[in-house]
Amino acid sequence: MTEQLTPEIPARLLGKIIDEVFNFAIEDPSVIEDIYRAIAKDVNSRAATKALLPDLAAGVEDALRKFEIGYFTIFEAMAAITAARSQYKAACAEVSRG
Missing domain, CATH: 1.10.287 (Helix Hairpins)
Structure with missing residues (x-):
């Protein structure tokens, strides 16, 4: 069974992306949050369809x-x-x- 994603990015994951991907060089993390929301929606929709x-x-x-x-x-x-x-x-x- 496919695991569902939370609709909002967990703070720990957001911090890890800011640290490891952007090396703390991002001022507005909202773009990361928006991308995560779009991915979560797609994953959750696919999981629901599979069900x-x-x-x-x-x-x-x-x-x-x-x-x-x-x-x-x-x-x-x-x-x-x-x-x-x-x-x-x-x-x-x-x-x-x-």
């Missing part, structure tokens, strides 16, 4: 199982898989907006 994959897999697996036992026709199975995929894409879009 949705088991639901998609379960929907596809259920449709295939029902097809195998004759409960679904191939068309019904494909419709169920398409519905699961649509729900996954909608959930991913919601995560991206969040």
